Amino acid sequence: MNTSNTHTISVLVANKPGVLVRIALVFARRGYNIDSLVVSPTVNPKFSRMTITAKGDPQTLEQIIKNVAKLVDVIHCGEHDMTCSIEKELALFKIKASPASKAFIKKHSSKYHIKIDDSSQNHLVIEQTGTTAELDEFEVLIKKYNLVEMVRTGKVLITKGKEST
Amino acid sequence: MKKKMFKTASKKPINGAQALIKCLENFGVEYIFGLSGGAAIPIFDALVGSKIKLILVRHEQGATHMADGYARATGKPGVVLVTSGPGATNTVTGILTALMDSIPIIVLCGQTISPMLGKDAFQEADISGITMPIVKHSYLIKDTNTIPRVIKEAWHICQTGRPGPVLLDLPKDITSATFTGSSLDPEMDIPGYKVPPAPRKAEILKMAKFFKGSKKPLLLVGHGAVIAKASDAVKKLAEKLNAPVTNTLLGKGAFPETHPLSLGMLGMHGTAYSNKALTNCDLILSIGSRWDDRINGNNNEFCVGAKKLHIDIDFAEINKIVKPDSWIVGDAKAIIKELIKYIEPLDTKEWLAELAYYRKEFPLKYSNDHGLTAQYAIDCCYKVTQGKAIVATDVGQHQMWAAQFYLSDRGNDWLSSGGAGTMGFGFPAAIGAQFGRPGELVIAIVGDGGFQMTLCELATAFINKLPVKVLIIDNKYLGMVRQWQELFFDNRLSGVDLEGNPNFAKLAESYGIKAFHIHKTDHCYDIMKEAMAYNGPCVIHAEVIKEGNVFPMVPAGKSAHHMIIEAPTEKLEKPSGST
Numbered sequence: 001m002n003t004s005n006t007h008t009i010s011v012l013v014a015n016k017p018g019v020l021v022r023i024a025l026v027f028a029r030r031g032y033n034i035d036s037l038v039v040s041p042t043v044n045p046k047f048s049r050m051t052i053t054a055k056g057d058p059q060t061l062e063q064i065i066k067n068v069a070k071l072v073d074v075i076h077c078g079e080h081d082m083t084c085s086i087e088k089e090l091a092l093f094k095i096k097a098s099p100a101s102k103a104f105i106k107k108h109s110s111k112y113h114i115k116i117d118d119s120s121q122n123h124l125v126i127e128q129t130g131t132t133a134e135l136d137e138f139e140v141l142i143k144k145y146n147l148v149e150m151v152r153t154g155k156v157l158i159t160k161g162k163e164s165t
Numbered sequence: 166m167k168k169k170m171f172k173t174a175s176k177k178p179i180n181g182a183q184a185l186i187k188c189l190e191n192f193g194v195e196y197i198f199g200l201s202g203g204a205a206i207p208i209f210d211a212l213v214g215s216k217i218k219l220i221l222v223r224h225e226q227g228a229t230h231m232a233d234g235y236a237r238a239t240g241k242p243g244v245v246l247v248t249s250g251p252g253a254t255n256t257v258t259g260i261l262t263a264l265m266d267s268i269p270i271i272v273l274c275g276q277t278i279s280p281m282l283g284k285d286a287f288q289e290a291d292i293s294g295i296t297m298p299i300v301k302h303s304y305l306i307k308d309t310n311t312i313p314r315v316i317k318e319a320w321h322i323c324q325t326g327r328p329g330p331v332l333l334d335l336p337k338d339i340t341s342a343t344f345t346g347s348s349l350d351p352e353m354d355i356p357g358y359k360v361p362p363a364p365r366k367a368e369i370l371k372m373a374k375f376f377k378g379s380k381k382p383l384l385l386v387g388h389g390a391v392i393a394k395a396s397d398a399v400k401k402l403a404e405k406l407n408a409p410v411t412n413t414l415l416g417k418g419a420f421p422e423t424h425p426l427s428l429g430m431l432g433m434h435g436t437a438y439s440n441k442a443l444t445n446c447d448l449i450l451s452i453g454s455r456w457d458d459r460i461n462g463n464n465n466e467f468c469v470g471a472k473k474l475h476i477d478i479d480f481a482e483i484n485k486i487v488k489p490d491s492w493i494v495g496d497a498k499a500i501i502k503e504l505i506k507y508i509e510p511l512d513t514k515e516w517l518a519e520l521a522y523y524r525k526e527f528p529l530k531y532s533n534d535h536g537l538t539a540q541y542a543i544d545c546c547y548k549v550t551q552g553k554a555i556v557a558t559d560v561g562q563h564q565m566w567a568a569q570f571y572l573s574d575r576g577n578d579w580l581s582s583g584g585a586g587t588m589g590f591g592f593p594a595a596i597g598a599q600f601g602r603p604g605e606l607v608i609a610i611v612g613d614g615g616f617q618m619t620l621c622e623l624a625t626a627f628i629n630k631l632p633v634k635v636l637i638i639d640n641k642y643l644g645m646v647r648q649w650q651e652l653f654f655d656n657r658l659s660g661v662d663l664e665g666n667p668n669f670a671k672l673a674e675s676y677g678i679k680a681f682h683i684h685k686t687d688h689c690y691d692i693m694k695e696a697m698a699y700n701g702p703c704v705i706h707a708e709v710i711k712e713g714n715v716f717p718m719v720p721a722g723k724s725a726h727h728m729i730i731e732a733p734t735e736k737l738e739k740p741s742g743s744t
Contacts, residue, residue, distance in 0.1 A: 014357050017305065018293065025298050046356075059484075066481035072302040072322060075357045 006035065007061050008087065008155055010165050011050040011068060012042070012075040019073040023050065026067045032056050036154025047075060049165070051156045053132075080157055082131075085165070087157040091135045092117070093126045096146040104145055112138045123148065181309035182211035182340035185273070188316045188349055190216050194244050196235065196600050197273075198228035202248020204288060205275030207340040209246070220600065220629065223621035225252050227593040229259020230619065232270045234594030237580045238555055239601035240394070242269040242323050249275045250288030253334075254295065258587055260330045261299045265584025266415060267392060269328040271319050272296075278338040279307060293334045301329030309339050310346035318353045326360045327479040328392060361478055361495040364503055372491045373507035375448060375472050381516045382408040383446035385431070385460075388415035388583070389453015389477060391576035393497035396420065399452060402501050407513040409520055411439040413454050414564075415583040418573035423552070428520065429529075429572070431725075432460040434565040437527035437717045438520050440725040443468060445519070450474040453497045456486040457584070458721070458743060466724035476500050527717070527730055529569050533686045535710055539563055539638045541686055542707040543570045543610065545693040546636055554606040554634075554697075555598050556580065559591035559615030561645040563638035565715045567610045589618030592635055596622055599631045606634070606697065613639040613666055623676040626702045634697060635704045637669050640711050648714045653739050673704035684708040 013019045020039065027034050038051045054061070061079070069077040080087075095101050097119060105126060108114060112134060118125040128138055132155050139150070159165045179187070185208065189197070198220045201209045212219045222228040225247045232243025247253055253274040263270045277286035293305045302322050304315050319331040376382065384406075390399055399420050403410045410420045411431040422429055428439035443449070443460075449471050454460070456475075461467040464486060475482070475489040476497055483492045493500050531540035543566050546554075556571050557580040558564040564581060573579040580598055582590040595609035616637055626633050647661040670680035681696040681703060683689050689707070696705045718729045722742025729737075 014355075018297065018303075021294070021297055029298060063481065063485060066483075070479070070481050072355055072358045 005057070006053055006055050008080050008157060009052045009054070009065060009068070009077060010080055010157060011052065011077045012165075013048050013050060014073045014075065015046055015048050016073045019071070020050075022071050022073065023052075023068055026064055026071070027054060030060055030064060032060065032064060036152070038154045038156050040156065051154065053155050080159065080165075084163065085157045085159045087131055087155050088129060089132050089135050089153055089155045091128045091139070091150060091152040093128070093139075093142050093147060094149040095124050095126065095142060096148065097122045097124050098146070101145040104142075108138070108141065114138070178343050180207060180211070180341055181312050181335075181344050182207040184309070184312050184344040184346070184349060185316055185335075185340065186211040186215050186217065188313050189244065191349065192320050196220055197244045197246045198222055198231040198235075198597065199246030200225050200228060200248070200252060202250075202252045202275060202288065204249035204277055204337045205246060205252070205273075205335075207337060208273060208275065208335065219246075220625065222593075222625050224619065225255035226258050226589060227596075227619050227622045227625065229256045229270065229272065230262065230587075230590050230593035231597035231600070231622075231625075233259060233263050233268050233590075234557055234580050234597030235601040236263075236268050236270055236597075237594070238577055238598035240392075240577060241601070242271055242320065243597060245270060245272045247272070247274055248288065249277055249292070250290045252288070253290050253292035257296060257299070258585075258589075260296055260332065262582050262585040262587040262590060263330040264299045264301065266582065267328045267388060268330070269324040270330045271323055272330060272332045274332065274334050275340075276305075276334050276336040279336040280338070282336065293332065296332050299330070300332050303332040303334065305334040306336065306339050309342040309344050312339075312344065313346060313349045314351045314353065317350065318355050321353060322355070322358060361480070364493050364495045364500045366503075368493045369500070369503045370507055372474055372493060373504060375474055375491055376406065376508045376511065379448040379472070379511055380513065381445060381447040382406055382511055382513065383442050383449045384408050384410040384420070385413070385449055385451045385454050386410060386416040386419040387413040387452065387454025388419075390416055390419035390497050391453075393453060393478070394576065395452065395498035395501055396576050398498050398501040398505070400424070402505050402508075405505055406508060406511050407517070408511065409442055409513075409517065411435070411442060413457065413460060413583070414568055414581060415579070416454060417568065417579040418576040419453075421574040422572035423574055428524075430568050432457070433462070433719050433721070434569070434715050434717065436524075436529060436569070437728060437730050438523040440717065440719065440728050441523045441527075442520055443725045446471050448472045448474070450476070452476050452501065453478070455482045458486075461486060461724070462719055462727075462742060463722055463724040466726070537684060537686050537689060537707065537709050538713055539566045539640065539707070539709045540570055540713075542636070542638060542683060542689055542693070542709060543567050545690045546608065546610070546697070547571045549690065549694045549697050550606060550608070554578070554608045555595075555602060557591045557595035557598060557607070557609045559609075559611040560586045560588045561612045561615060561643065562640070562648065562713070562715050563610055563612045563644075565645075566638070571610070588615035590615070592616060593619050593622050595633045595635070596626055596631055599633050600629075607632075608634045608636060608697075610636045610638065612644065613637055613641060613663055613669070614643045617666075620672070623673060623678055623704075627677045631702055632700065633702050634699075635702075637704060637706050639666065639669065639706060639708050640713065641666060642711060644713070645715070647712070651712070651714070652718075652733070652737050653720070655736075669704060669706040679703040681705045682708075
């Protein structure tokens with residue numbers, strides 16, 4: 001996957017109804033697709049954090065960030081890059097159990113931080129945590145082993161050091 | 166902020182609607198423009214005996230434009246009250262109009278009872294959802310006791326920072342339930358809402374540096390300058406710099422158009438000399454203008470080589486269209502007052518002489534040879550009223566001619582739908598303005614097309630004895646589109662002929678409104694004089710030549726130097742710009 005024009009935006013919002021729609025509209029109006037969006041609680045129960053990844057040109061993205069920040073229910077909004085933040089994503093993959101697939105999991109478990117969460121009914125549920133790039137890479141590999149289903153959480157991030165996210 | 170204590174007038178319990186109206190009374194709201202309906206009955210009920218006067222309109226779109234016109238003319242928020250479903254959806258055009266032009270209005274919508282939300286109840290419309298992309302903010306109220314906080318936030322949000330419309334969706338059970346809250350003036354809870362702070366000195370100094378050595382400066386004033394009440398500051402800045410000033414359509418009046426340094430309106434139908442100034446300037450400072458596509462046409466050819474400076478209260482406007490060399494986000498008046506301190510007068514003698522030459526060579530002009538023109542009718546109106554009227558326009562050719570020939574010297578005196586370009590705006594906006602400024606002369610200059618979209622408000626003008634003057638520029642066409650079809654589409658007219666227009670004079674008379682009729686150049690001035698002096702509402706039906714065109718014209722998507730000054734003899738290519 002080409003990630004060169006993928007942007008990660010972190011938005012701190014007030015927990016008010018409709019805030020997700022308002023933010024989504026800022027993207028949709030400009031024909032921007034949201035690749036992933038994670039909403040999660042914050043230390044302060046009044047606020048939530050949204051981590052959004054989207055692809056597109058930087059000029060439009062600048063407008064999107066400014067217009068998201070302008071929304072009354074948005075506390076702040078900014079783009080982040082890997083150098084000042086920790087980014088993680090979790091994926092669950094379901095594959096058919098076979099000697100080959102089991103060998104494959106064993107071979108890659110330490111490199112890709114994967115583990116088997118379930119092995120019932122001849123199916124394996126494999127959990128992977130890592131950067132989006134690591135997940136993308138592993139996804140390509142596991143597709144060769146009868147991949148039945150997969151689900152990914154989308155990226156979450158937190159800034160390093162003292163700076164708030 | 167100073168804390169004011171508002172108490173409920175009596176100990177008798179009040180319901181949510183009464184709490185809402187009491188809050189609005191405490192804000193000093195004079196009028197609510199509305200049309201009743203089932204889901205809004207509790208709110209209409211609360212208006213019985215209220216200090217606030219309810220103005221019953223004939224269509225909800227009219228209510229929104231009245232509130233908008235009231236807000237534009239007074240600087241105070243306008244309030245609209247409608248019912249759920251179609252009542253609410255009829256406000257959508259007015260809400261967009263207010264958003265695009267940064268107008269503070271509050272739209273109160275009745276809604277079905279909250280247990281029925283989402284169940285397709287009678288007259289249910291998801292108006293919060295429908296309007297989400299076109300409001301500054303909105304609320305769906307689910308708890309009666311939050312009403313005072315919400316309306317306080319709405320009142321604050323709609324008029325601070327960059328103003329805009331705020332919508333309240335008010336389920337009937339919520340407005341009917343007893344209000345048991347402790348205060349009608351609670352604390353607001355909008356931690357995400359920020360109004361830009363006062364300008365920092367470093368920003369001011371950075372911007373001031375750009376003026377040094379400029380030989381061809383140009384000030385561009387927009388609606389932001391009107392909203393910020395920055396007229397005096399702009400005038401001082403222009404006079405100190407000796408810099409010419411051009412204004413956008415909505416910036417009319419922010420700098421007096423009769424001032425020797427004024428070049429009048431720029432852009433698609435702006436004066437030739439203002440567009441020449443735009444092409445040739447070496448520095449341009451936008452004060453509250455968003456470099457709209459009616460102004461800059463082709464961004465790649467816009468003010469090439471000129472330093473571009475931008476003052477705007479909305480950070481999202483910075484870098485949106487034009488990448489400025491220096492910018493400050495904040496209140497235009499506060500910024501200019503500071504900026505003046507750090508700039509020196511410029512030597513602009515040659516520049517002003519150059520522009521004076523263009524003004525002499527390419528003035529705004531029209532000919533009376535072929536019958537009554539819209540320009541002449543508007544010019545008569547300007548001369549009769551000595552430019553002192555509050556003018557509301559509709560959208561189209563007459564709007565551009567009004568902008569060209571009805572010069573404006575004061576902010577808040579020019580009301581026109583610029584961003585949305587809403588036909589049907591002018592007449593109800595004039596009604597709203599007349600409510601807000603009762604002693605003054607208010608004129609709606611409208612076309613025969615747009616007027617027919619909201620003319621039912623003649624009843625509103627009549628009943629309220631509003632002395633609004635409606636000048637109908639009747640060319641029996643949707644003229645601006647006809648002009649485009651003539652110039653760019655081989656004169657293949659499609660969907661522009663307004664055959665079947667009513668007899669406007671008889672129509673007005675049937676509402677009890679006095680009518681005047683003008684169809685000749687000879688009697689135009691005298692009839693206009695009589696009409697403007699008439700004590701009461703009146704319609705002036707001006708039948709003008711059918712095929713007049715607005716010039717100068719910069720084709721959409723082109724830069725100012727492609728301006729067409731007079732009717733072209735060659736075929737023109739189709740414009741590349743939007744609309």
